[in-house]
Amino acid sequence: MQADKKLLKDLTPEIESTSTTWYITFSVFLGFFLLGIYGLIQQIDKGHIVTGMRDNVVWGFYIVNFIFFMGLSYSGALISGVLHLFHTGWRKPVIRLAELITVISLIIGPFFIFFCIGRLDRLYFLFIHPRIQSPITWDVIAILTDLFGCFIYLYLSFVEDFAILRDYDGLHVPPWKRKFYKILSLGYDGSPRQKKLLSNARTIMSVMIIAIAIIVYSVLAWIFGVTLQPGWHSTIFGPYFVIAAVFSGTGLLIILMWIFRRIYHLEEYITKRHFVNVGVLLTVIAAFYGYFTFSDYLTKWYGSIKMDSILIDKLFNEYYLLFIFANYIGILLPAIIIAFPKFRTIPNITVAAAIAVLALWVNRYIIVIPTLETPFLPVQDTRADWIKYSPTWIEWSLTLAGVSVFVMLFMLISKIAPIVSISEMQQQDSEEILK
């Protein structure tokens, strides 16, 4: 299968050779990862007492990270699915990044659940004694289904690229890599029948992963929403979580676009137009996200249910800084930066995206922690350090390890397949033909 030579020349160097900078960067993140492993060993050895979680606050950083990574994953699926389904012209250079965000986040996210579970040896009980009524069972089924679907979707998008790389004589890679491309390309040669089969499968899977992403993240939201806890018991938590996830995922997509554009010199492919388009998407979602946030807190505040009032009071006092950052700065600042054409430069859009991603993580924190610090009834034998959650270095190290694995997997995958899809780039959309 042949492809445009310029495309191959521009997009394959990162697969052929690895720079010293790459190795150094990878080593740094590997170091963070190993620190996390050390922390995990400490936790396994001494138990959860080494974390900041106690009887009152039984969910800490791990659950926050779990929700955050799962959100990134679902947003990646939504973005790539929508872009593919509607044949958005400018999608081509960025769709691979969105697909990779989906799968990599989905691999990392569930590990944080494992870190949070006190009796991991009983994990298999979920499978041998499942209760369909439990939202936890829904979540296990949903995540496994989503993981499987996202792998298929990602693989479908890779088949053509693997075939192109297999047949590219000018590609200087070790024999194992060629064999790898040969096996995974399934002998694809771009015949009309194969193209039709692949195209149909991709279209169907793009529809599926959009639907699954919405359902699965809603299920995760319902784990909170179906409880009667203050701050969690909300009917809009499902759509609120989905919008929030897309917000963070769009932000991360912009950050990754900026990083890979800079590192792999993709200025010709990932242009300002892409940043502005994804940035505008971020602004629109910010508006929706802001609306949901306001709506959620307004109804709770106006309802004046005692525990909700205590929680909101806590958010505006103890958590003032985090609340303002997550729900005001994190929404308004990215929207302002991108809404005004004057500020729409690539670095500014990236800064806006970074603020959005960080704000979303903080938003997850202030959803999980303050509620647990506001129980309906005081737990028996409550002690001061059980009421107030404070993460320990072990939780920080495992969080850092999760981020490091995310980066490392991106770096490793970029050494196997182009970060900008060659097959997507050489497809001519009808819109472009018309142009």
Added chain:
Amino acid sequence: MKNGSSIFCTLLSFLLLVSYPTFSQEETKISPYIQLQYFKNTDESRFLKTTLTYSLNRMEIPVPGMEISFFSEAAGKELIGTVFTDDKGVASLELTKNIRPPINEEGLWEFSTEFKGNDTIQAGNSELSIKDVKLEMSLQEVDSIKTITLKAVTMGNSSEIPVSEEVVMIYVPRMFSLLPVGEATLDESGTASLEFPSDLPGDSEGNLTIISRFEEHPDFGNIEKKIEIKWGVPSVNQAPVAHRALWTKTAPMWMIITLSVLLAGVWGHYLFAIISLILIKRDSKKQAKLKS
């Protein structure tokens, strides 16, 4: 220009971040709540119990590891023991036979407890006057009526003095707490009797524990008598009626159908995608054969 707007955005972010008004507040010592109680158990053992707590966010937080001193005050302040508070903020001192606290002119023991305080918690103390009371409980079945008879006396100089016009509470322990089953007012002779309900479930053999108590009495403290007897209705654990609900073993039908349809729909499409990949592989093999 580009750099200018970048700097503007970064500065704006920073300014918004640091705009949080910070207030300095002088560190004040925690004001603790200290409570001294007297307990007398079924086996006649007697305890002084001090609870040291403070209030935070509507919750009562125990203060563990603090030294609490116990004193007898009837004949001048005399230290009778020191105990450290446990994880629940409780320091408990048993008044063994060796400890013979004096009584005052009114025939009362006078106890006090003291916490000296430290760098973070203020000092505190509490006092208590107690009259030694002997509570007796007997259980009899008179004409098929289960009857509890109570007698309470205080120890005078040489004889027993009946405790009259005082209320004794009767409880039966249940799974989570004590079930009040009655209260009896002592007559002039210091006795009272009341009928015990005959329909209370006991364990599988009908065993029940009956507790009679003076509770938080200003003069007597907490005095308890406990007897186990076969006065309950034997319990037979019956399995709940099998129906479909959130809390039963079998899920509601609509839930099973919804989940099954969703999963079948999703995994059916996955199957379609996998079959497409298999067909691509087969097609490529066919093409290769044709070429060769």
